[in-house]
Amino acid sequence: MTEVIHYAIVGGGVSGAYCAWRLKQAYPDQNIVLFEYSDRIGGRLFTRQLPGITDINAELGGMRYLPSEHKIVHQLVTQLGLKSHPFPMGSPEDPSGQKNYAYLQGKNLFVGDFNNSNKVPYNLAWSEQNKTPDEIQSMVMRLLVPNWQELSFDDWFEVEVFGMPLWKHGFWNLLYRVLTPQAFQFLKYGSGYDTNVSNGNAVTLLPTGGDYSSTNQYVTLDEGMEALPRALADEFVDTYHGRIFRNYRLASIQRQEDRNYRLQFFETQTIASKTQDVTPALGHELVAEQVILAMPRRSLELIDWDCWQQDDFLRENLSSVLIQGALKFFLAYDYAWWQELGLVAGRSITDLPIRQTYYFTTPKPQNCSSVPHQKALLMASYNDIESIPFWKGLENGESFPGPEGSCASVLMVEEIQRQILELHNLRETPKPYAAAYHDWSEDPIGAGWHSWKAGFKYNEIMPKMRHPVSSERVYICGEAYSADQGWAEGALETAELLLKEDLQVPDHPTTEAWCPNYLRRLSY
Numbered sequence: 280m281t282e283v284i285h286y287a288i289v290g291g292g293v294s295g296a297y298c299a300w301r302l303k304q305a306y307p308d309q310n311i312v313l314f315e316y317s318d319r320i321g322g323r324l325f326t327r328q329l330p331g332i333t334d335i336n337a338e339l340g341g342m343r344y345l346p347s348e349h350k351i352v353h354q355l356v357t358q359l360g361l362k363s364h365p366f367p368m369g370s371p372e373d374p375s376g377q378k379n380y381a382y383l384q385g386k387n388l389f390v391g392d393f394n395n396s397n398k399v400p401y402n403l404a405w406s407e408q409n410k411t412p413d414e415i416q417s418m419v420m421r422l423l424v425p426n427w428q429e430l431s432f433d434d435w436f437e438v439e440v441f442g443m444p445l446w447k448h449g450f451w452n453l454l455y456r457v458l459t460p461q462a463f464q465f466l467k468y469g470s471g472y473d474t475n476v477s478n479g480n481a482v483t484l485l486p487t488g489g490d491y492s493s494t495n496q497y498v499t500l501d502e503g504m505e506a507l508p509r510a511l512a513d514e515f516v517d518t519y520h521g522r523i524f525r526n527y528r529l530a531s532i533q534r535q536e537d538r539n540y541r542l543q544f545f546e547t548q549t550i551a552s553k554t555q556d557v558t559p560a561l562g563h564e565l566v567a568e569q570v571i572l573a574m575p576r577r578s579l580e581l582i583d584w585d586c587w588q589q590d591d592f593l594r595e596n597l598s599s600v601l602i603q604g605a606l607k608f609f610l611a612y613d614y615a616w617w618q619e620l621g622l623v624a625g626r627s628i629t630d631l632p633i634r635q636t637y638y639f640t641t642p643k644p645q646n647c648s649s650v651p652h653q654k655a656l657l658m659a660s661y662n663d664i665e666s667i668p669f670w671k672g673l674e675n676g677e678s679f680p681g682p683e684g685s686c687a688s689v690l691m692v693e694e695i696q697r698q699i700l701e702l703h704n705l706r707e708t709p710k711p712y713a714a715a716y717h718d719w720s721e722d723p724i725g726a727g728w729h730s731w732k733a734g735f736k737y738n739e740i741m742p743k744m745r746h747p748v749s750s751e752r753v754y755i756c757g758e759a760y761s762a763d764q765g766w767a768e769g770a771l772e773t774a775e776l777l778l779k780e781d782l783q784v785p786d787h788p789t790t791e792a793w794c795p796n797y798l799r800r801l802s803y
């Protein structure tokens with residue numbers, strides 16, 4: 280007799296691992312299986328180490344969280360007993376990294392100079408002067424939405440700007456109506472991320488100035504952010520006796536006459552950290568009562584399911600989020616040469632294609648005044664959207680030493696080194712001895728993160744997307760269709776709401792009094 284799975288959870292990122300863990304806790308006797316395309320649990324939480332550096336992780340995906348905002352992440356970290364430590368944005372004397380570097384329009388300056396229009400290389404209007412990019416964005420918000428402090432999440436969808444609901448405006452379109460083009464350039468390049476000024480839904484983007492602010496008290500996990508989904512998956516298997524099928528790609532979903540789902544999987548293989556289908560194809564058909572797709576937009580689109588086309592809501596709204604590329608690049612050096620420039624932690628910012636450089640520094644041993652000569656890690660580039668094709672153009676050719684599957688090319692490393700020199704106004708630095716990089720635009724994930732498109736009233740779409748077709752028992756969760764896009768918290772919020780509100784799974788003690796971040800947060 281064919282085995283029937285009660286819950287097939289597809290996607291072993293943080294949202295899928297959480298669903299599996301919570302469901303098996305609530306229903307220990309049910310047959311609950313987690314399926315993952317690759318051999319690794321974690322998805323876009325992806326921690327690697329570079330040779331010779333064991334005390335600092337190369338976080339190729341998510342790298343930090345805010346305990347005060349990211350309640351589910353914080354509660355899970357505590358409950359699972361994971362160790363965390365601060366993720367500083369500057370030195371103890373300069374905690375917000377004001378003395379970190381900036382290089383814009385060919386001019387070297389400090390991040391702390393951003394509110395000094397005499398130093399900033401943009402020709403700003405009077406009202407835009409002497410403000411940081413965050414302060415300019417905040418000024419725009421106060422101007423367009425004077426009562427912003429009183430608004431609940433749903434209220435934002437009632438706001439009208441220039442005779443049209445705010446949610447119909449693209450953020451880039453809107454900024455061009457109220458800022459000079461020079462101020463727009465400053466916002467784009469001075470904030471470090473193209474995402475911050477992309478043409479996504481203005482309701483999402485207008486109130487987020489300061490989301491990546493250097494005054495935020497970030498935290499990260501000692502074992503790396505991937506330790507969170509891994510710990511959930513380990514408990515799911517070891518404590519609750521759930522099953523994980525790694526290297527299984529869901530290819531299609533078909534409803535049977537008995538209302539169960541026939542799921543077609545293909546086996547994949549991961550060689551040197553790269554995953555692809557086994558050839559010749561090795562397929563498996565399994566039957567499930569309920570299916571949870573814990574994955575982003577591109578992954579969903581790659582699955583053959585009639586409802587994507589036949590259901591009106593899905594046909595109109597599956598593409599309601601922008602797919603936004605992101606790429607990270609790490610270099611390992613024999614010592615932290617940046618410390619001699621007073622750079623300790625946090626980021627320097629530039630309009631060069633490397634866009635952001637983050638410093639990681641092992642604390643000096645006590646009673647040691649000089650810079651210790653121990654191997655050190657630099658996140659040489661963290662870039663998104665428009666810079667990605669620049670790096671893709673240098674992908675080929677000889678590989679630079681680095682961890683299997685995350686190797687960069689020699690051409691990329693040489694170009695990054697050139698830009699690092701320009702950003703730091705140096706003639707030379709020591710040569711890196713290893714590199715690692717990851718481009719998140721590759722299938723099946725296809726995106727670093729997502730942003731709601733303009734013209735979509737996503738306060739209504741979001742809850743419906745969790746259970747898009749009421750006659751079907753196929754559910755969707757994950758970061759892509761959440762209110763905290765770009766954060767693990769967003770992925771977990773949709774997962775918890777799906778369990779609590781759509782599947783009526785009994786409360787877990789840690790989530791009993793929980794309320795999603797976007798409903799808690801009245802003011803930004």
Ligand SMILES: Cc1cc2nc3c(=O)[nH]c(=O)nc-3n(C[C@H](O)[C@H](O)[C@H](O)COP(=O)(O)OP(=O)(O)OC[C@H]3O[C@@H](n4cnc5c(N)ncnc54)[C@H](O)[C@@H]3O)c2cc1C
Pocket residue numbers: 289290291292293294295314315316317321322323324339340341342343344527528529530573574575578579582605606607719723724726727728756757758759764765766767768769770
């Ligand atoms: C560069 C970068 C920086 C980030 N920085 C931060 C940060 O600092 N802090 C933070 O909180 N968040 C950060 N994020 C966001 C965070 O990593 C994500 O929001 C979160 O990890 C997404 O989890 P998810 O479960 O929604 O999806 P994913 O992690 O994408 O998981 C989806 C899983 O589904 C699998 N899959 C896809 N298709 C199939 C299929 N057909 N069959 C089987 N399996 C399939 C994939 O292999 C993957 O493992 C960052 C993301 C990136 C890319």
